[in-house]
Amino acid sequence: MTIDFKKYSDGLVPAVIQDAQTNKVLMLGFMNEAALNKTNELQQVTFFSRSKSRLWTKGEESGHFLFVQEIKVDCDADTLLIKVNPAGPVCHTGADTCWNEKNDADHFLETLENIITERKNNPHQKSYTSSLFEKGINKIAQKVGEEAVELIIEAKDDDADLFKGEAADLLFHYLILLQAKGFKLTDIVAVLKNRHSK
Helix, strand or coil: CCCCHHHCCCCCEEEEEEECCCCCEEEEEEECHHHHHHHHHHCECEEEECCCCEEEECCCCCCCCEEEEEEEECCCCCCEEEEEEECCCCCCCCCCCCCCCCCCCCCHHHHHHHHHHHHHHCCCCCCHHHHHHHHCHHHHHHHHHHHHHHHHHHHCCCCHHHHHHHHHHHHHHHHHHHHHCCCCHHHHHHHHHHHHCC
16 A cells, blocks of 8 residues: 655645445545554554644544544545444544434444453453453353353243343353454354355
């Protein structure tokens, strides 16, 4: 990937931010070479803020990071297209996009995965999730098994709320197990897509 940062006198190039799932354009920012390097290092979009005159990782205050999925350079090598999974609203106003458009896809599972990753990498004393990672893979796998059995039991009854609650518990612990094994839900979706295409 080669980008011509010298094309403009300030060394900045436009960076169009697009949702990797919905293809909705979320915002426009500017990057210099240092910002692009930081973006690649963190896998979180980092701009050069013209108002603050410094590097600025989107979400550093709000927690609404833009997790990089793909970076592309346009045909003139002077504009970036960055496809992301956003962890919340993108605009500082609280809107989904900087054009006040609704970004229709529900990113809650990605947001939950990011929270689980945070609890894994930066353990919190009072966090149930952190405590599971601390106890290790055997305990995590055991919890998935327990939740699966509880879901099966509820499936035999007619209480919809209890069934949905147990299904949510199983999905939550399954996501933790994936993280413990070094995978994300997208890795499993890729396997399903591959099977479907055959």
